[in-house]
Amino acid sequence: NSAVGNWLRQRSRWTKGYVQTHLVFTRNPFRLLWRLGVRDFAGFMLTVGGFTLIQILNPVYWVIAVLYAIYRWQMLYPGDIVSEFFFAASLTLAFANVLFVAGNLVAALKRKSGLLVVAALLSPLYWILISLGSWKGLLQLLTRPFYWEKTRHGLLILPHSKPVPQTEID
Numbered sequence: 001n002s003a004v005g006n007w008l009r010q011r012s013r014w015t016k017g018y019v020q021t022h023l024v025f026t027r028n029p030f031r032l033l034w035r036l037g038v039r040d041f042a043g044f045m046l047t048v049g050g051f052t053l054i055q056i057l058n059p060v061y062w063v064i065a066v067l068y069a070i071y072r073w074q075m076l077y078p079g080d081i082v083s084e085f086f087f088a089a090s091l092t093l094a095f096a097n098v099l100f101v102a103g104n105l106v107a108a109l110k111r112k113s114g115l116l117v118v119a120a121l122l123s124p125l126y127w128i129l130i131s132l133g134s135w136k137g138l139l140q141l142l143t144r145p146f147y148w149e150k151t152r153h154g155l156l157i158l159p160h161s162k163p164v165p166q167t168e169i170d
Contacts, residue, residue: 004129009149011133015052016141016148022049054096055134058127061093097124 025032025044033041068086104123108116140147 003152006151008129008133008136010151011130012137012140013149013151015055015134015137017137018048018052019138019141020145022052052134055127055130056138058093059131059135061089061096064089065093097127100124100127 026049032044036044064086068090101120101123104120105117108120140149
């Protein structure tokens, strides 16, 4: 999806669907475990529940890291639960984001594409957009559970132009 507003509506609808699916299927988690088996149950929990949770928690981790930097807590005071929490959260954020960017960089370098390398380095901005769309979807699920945002399909952006429906280009 090439238009940011349209993309955010699509992402929010997807997240709303993932959260709703997760809630419905985990109403009785033991029955789900019995029906799927351990491997498929773990896969369901990680992909449908876990990935969505990561999208929602990413900005929370950023706020924690910024607070950690602003208040200039020492890296770690052993035995101090606040210090240990902020240290662990900041370390998790840094590790996850470096891992994400590194994975994208490896893929871009394998394809020998400078444009993909730039995109890989900018991927944290993509995570911000994903998180915005995910929060929007989660809040909509809580406030407007039966409303599903519509998105336009077939948009194509040409250099130096406005989005044009693809049917007008063909």
